[in-house]
Structures are given as C-alpha cells and as structure tokens.
Amino acid sequence: MALSSTELRDRLRTFSKCVCDGARLMVGQGDYEAYAAHIRKTHADQEPMSEREFFRNRENARFGVGNRSGFRCC
C-alpha cells in the first residue's frame, strides 16, 4: 500500500503528537488544547484557565496538598 507524502506527513504528525502527549501525561500534564476546547464548548460563560494556570493546576493536582495517590510505585 503506497502512501502519498501528505498522508505520510499526517501520520507522522499524529504519531509525534501521540508521543508528546504521552510524555506529558506521564508527568501529569494533560492536553491544554483539549481542556480549553472543552470549557469553550460546555461552559461558554467561563473563560478557560491560561496555559500557565493550567500547568500549575495540573502540577498541584499531581503532587500537591491533599493528594493521596501522588506517590510512585515501588
């Protein structure tokens, strides 16, 4: 099956996005774009957090106060 160069480029782009998203999620950082899109769609009255606020929010959710499951495994 021959792939055209655009198709190949798209697949590579999807793949590298998947790797980057995966690497970010490994350290607790979710997808900001998906979050912002979700807020705009479902809570049109709210302004989504900025990227910086989102980063800090996720950092606290992973390690911060009250988190009982933030520890790594043995």
Place this chain on the structure above:
Amino acid sequence: MSAVTKHGPWALVGALGAAALAIVATTRGETVNALWVVVAAVCIYLIAYRYYSLFISSKVMRLDDSRPTPAHVHNDGLDYVPTNRNVLFGHHFAAIAGAGPLVGPVLAAQMGYLPGLLWILAGVVLAGAVQDFMVLFISMRRDGRSLGELIRAELGTIPGVIALFGTFMIMVILLAVLAMIVVKALAESPWGTFTVAATIPIAMLMGLYARYIRPGKVGEVSIIGFVLLMLAIVYGGNVAADPYWGPFFTYTGTQLCWLLIGYGFIASILPVWLLLAPRDYLSTFLKIGTIIGLALGIAYVAPHMQMPAVTKFVDGTGPVWAGSLFPFLFITIACGAVSGFHALISSGTTPKLIDRESDARFIGYGGMLMESFVAVMALVSASVIEPGIYFTMNAPAGLVGTTPETAAAAVTKLDPAFAITSEQIAQTAKDVGEHSIISRAGGAPTLAVGMAHIISSAIGGKTMMAFWYHFAILFEALFILTAVDAGTRAGRFMLQDLLGLVSPRFKDTSAWAPSILATALCVGAWGYFLYQGVTDPLGGIYTLWPLFGISNQMLAAVALTLATVVIFKMKRERYAFVTIIPTAWLCLCTLTAGWQKIFSADPKIGFLSHADRFSAAIAENKVLAPAKTMADMHKIVFNDRIDAALAVLFVGLVLAIAAFGIMACVKAYRADRWTALESGGPAAVPAE
C-alpha cells in the same frame, strides 16, 4: 473467519514460547542465550493477553463500550478527560514501573534464574495483571474512586480503615527499603553520591525555569536537565578522584541514612514545583528511556546467562536472603509478578482518563505485562554477570569480609561453581569506577553492573563501563528519591486521615502544625526502619526486603479480595476462580512467610528466635557477633521484636480482610440479585 486463520498464528506463538521455555528450562552444563528467556516471556505475554485477558473482559467483567466511562460522564478537561489509549498506556505504565521490578528479581537470582523466571511469568498472567485489570475495572465503574473508598463501599467501614492503615504501613516499609537501596548504592561511592547530589540543584534550576522563565515547557526543561545530568555523571569521575572533593562526597551508610532522613523531611515540605515536579520529569523520562535502552541492548548483545538455572540455594541457605523457595521466592519477587501497590495506581488517575471501557484491557492487563517484562530484563541483567561477582556483591559483609581476598575465598567456599579470584573482584570494581563492589546488597549495584555489562558491549566498550554503571545507579537513585519525596507527602495525608479518625483537628491538611507533625511522624516511621536496616550487620536488605515483600503481597491479597467480592456481587461467581486462585495463593504465601518470620526456630529466618538467641546471650553477659557492644545487643533484640510485631500485624490484617471478604461473598451469593454498587447500576449491563 475459520478457526485456523483466527487461532493458527496464536498457536504458532504458543509453540514458539513453549519451545523457548523448554530450552531455557532444560539446558544444563552450558550457558543459555538470554534471548531465549526474552522470547519465552514475550510469547507467554502475547498468548495471555490474547486469550486470558479477553476471557476476563468478556466473561467476568462484560466490558461494554456503549457504557459511558467516568471520563465522559464527568469530563472537566482536567482530572476526567477521555484519553487516547496509547497515551494513557504510557501514563499508566510510567506510574506503575519503579524500583521494585528491578530489585526483586536481582535478589531472587541467588536461587538461579529459572525459579524467578517461572514465578514472574506465572504470577503476572494469573495474579498481577488480573489484579491491576480488575481494580482498574472496578474503579472505572465507580467514578474512578480510590482503593480505600472502594473497600469501604463494597466491604464495609471497618475493612476500609484496616486497608487504609495497611496501605500506610506498606508505604512506610516501602520507603525505608527504597531509601535503603540508595544508601547501599551510594555508601563509600563519591562518584555516585556526587551525581545523585547534583540532581538536587539541577532539579531546582529546572523548577525555576519551568515556573518563571518558560512555564509549562516540559520537554525543553527536561532536555536541559538531562544534559546537565549527563555532565554530572561524566565529571563525577573527576570529582571522585579529586583530593578534596572525593573525600567530601564519601559517606558511610549511617551518614547517608541521616542525610536521606533530613532530605526526606525538607523535600516533602518544599513547594512541589521547586524540586519534586522537575525531578519527576527527569526520573520518569530517564526511566522509560533506560527501559527501552536495556531492551534494545539485550536484543542487540544477546548475552549468555552465566548464573546456573537453579543453584543449590533453593534449600534456603543462600547468603542474599534467608528462607526456602516456598514461600520466600514468592515474596522476594513482588513487583513484576504481582504488586499490591498497583492497586493504588489502578484506582488513581488512570480510571478517570479511560475513553472506552474496552481500553481497560490494554491499559490494565497490558500495562502489567509490560512491567513484568521489565522484571525479566532485570533478572537477565543479574544473570549475565559472573555468579562469583553476583555473590560477592550481594552477600552480607559478615560473610564475605571487606577485602577482595576474603570475598574471593568466601564466595568460592559457598560453591566451587562460583569460584572467583580476588583479581577478578578488584578488576570489576576498577571497571565500574568504584573502590569496592563487595557486599553492596540491595539490587541496584548488581543491576548496574549487569546493565553496564550489557550496554557497554553495545556502546563504548570497557572504557564506557564506569559511565554506564553510574548512569544506572543514578537512574535508580533518581526515581527512588522521587518516590521517597512523593511517598512522604502521600503518607503524610494518609496519616492525617487516620489521625483525623481520632482527633478531627488533624484532618486539616492546610494547617501548619498538623502538617509538620504528620510529616515528621511519617519520616520518623520510615527513617526508623531505614536506620535499623543500615546499621543491621546482616545488611538490612536481608531483614527488610522480606517484610516489604510480605506487605506488598498482602496489599495485593486485599485488592484481589475486593475484586472477588465485586464478582460475587455482580452475580458472576461462576467465574470467581479468576480472582480466588491468586487471592488464595497470595494469602498462602504471605501467611506462611509471616508465620515463619515470627515463629521459625531458625534464628536466620524467625525474628523471635533471633531475639531469643541474643537475649539469652545478654543474660549470660556475652556479646554475640555481629554486635560489638552490649548496647548493640539490646538494639538487635528490640529491632527483632518490632519486626516480629510488624509481621503479626500484617498477618492479622490479611486474616481480617479475608474474613470480611468471605462474609461479603456469602452475603452477595445469598442475595437474589445484583448488589454491586456501580454508578449506572446493573440495568446498563446487557443480558448474556
């Protein structure tokens, strides 16, 4: 599709796996190529995934993609987000993989590689992966709630509190053991100590960068950190050789123990963005990278297993840890075969991110198979080095002394098959850039030598061996320190929950005084066991690792009991054997091991008989080796009794949860309808 095209390729995979396992298991008198071990493992994983996990998901759980997952129901773009299953697999795997699967198999190699390999493979397929998958499923059907909450809801309040307390205790032992591994790896090693110490300023620099200069640029900051880290390893050799800085970074085990306790306390009250989060980036990415690198290295180098398939130490006389194959092999290798800790991860962030129910199979069952593969690689790494070197590194100092000559003589005496010369020992130490490799128990140094052996055969040759050795030490120390830091924080919150049951004032996690107090108590608890282990003349690992193994398997038994109860409540009891078999096996192992640790008449195994021996000597005013003073003698007796009490506690905990579990199963069996507490309820389940 005909049965031949559907099952034919899988039959071939199965046949290949069986053939590889047969080669590994039956070859005697010549060494086996490690690739056969890898092939056998991968084939078994593939078959188990294709058939057994499918059976569990379709018959036991009846996963249903038309049921919305918590990620869809509660989607907030933050904690609950439908996530691509490959991305989520990476997240889940990074969360469950840690030091455990790397250390247990290394210690188990004293019995030869075959017993460990068979337990890793059978354990993961029938117990470990089942546990992870079941807990993930149970939590996913209940809005992603945590293990403690699940046990409270399905089994009752008292079992819930017992489980919370058990989780706290396993956490304490785990942190002590992990810290112990770091101490063992860094004691008298200025190169190692320097590189690990360098991670603190490097991480802080990264933290400031990611906080103020380029917020959120995780990739960028990780690359900067990685480069600095590599420089620290490269120049660590010069630091160690420096007449001033070399001795400055040379510490004894006891000094390192105090440094770690102080570090644990300070690190866990610093803001997370400064130290914990940035070091977590480094440790996570380094961990994944090293695992991939090790896999490629083994595939490329195809080393031969030097350790015999089975050594004479299956009878329980081995120098690394005491006790016979049953039950102690099954608690020595916990992670990699079955790990109770995963139940906490599977009921943590992962279930809140699952897009479709059927993804749980790949993430839960598949993720654990991957972790098991890491354990197999660790076993390979420990088995490709000379057995003589392995025993030199892992036997307690009391047995092998402190010089290459005494160690060579002692190890050769253990078994002539492991004969080794003092020159070989000295040369190995020189190759890896250390003063000494004698009696460096704990798994990490042995694994590092094995990894250095494999990777340097692929890249850099002998001249790079010292680099790879210190790279491997750093990689383990890095994520262990992250675990110590994050674990102390999590332990502090757990402790505040527990103390809150007595005095509600403790529950306030934002108040200053209870937080400091709970942190100090938590650090004090693991610090106590760490200190006990570091000053233990038997080498600490010898005493602490079995306790850790028992506590971890105990938590797995608790999680599997919960899974059994849920299966009964779902009226799927005809398939309950899926969890009853591993639960029963784990109960058998932990209870037998616990019993022997308490009551065995052999002072090498039983804490109480060991204490008796020493108190009898105290009564006669004699000092027994390895104690040097009367105070040492009293300390040994006291520590033995504490350890025995802990074992009693663990045994009691398993028995209590098992009893509550059986009662809940009977009640659910008698009920004429579905009694599980899923969100959405049974109405959403299609008829069979």
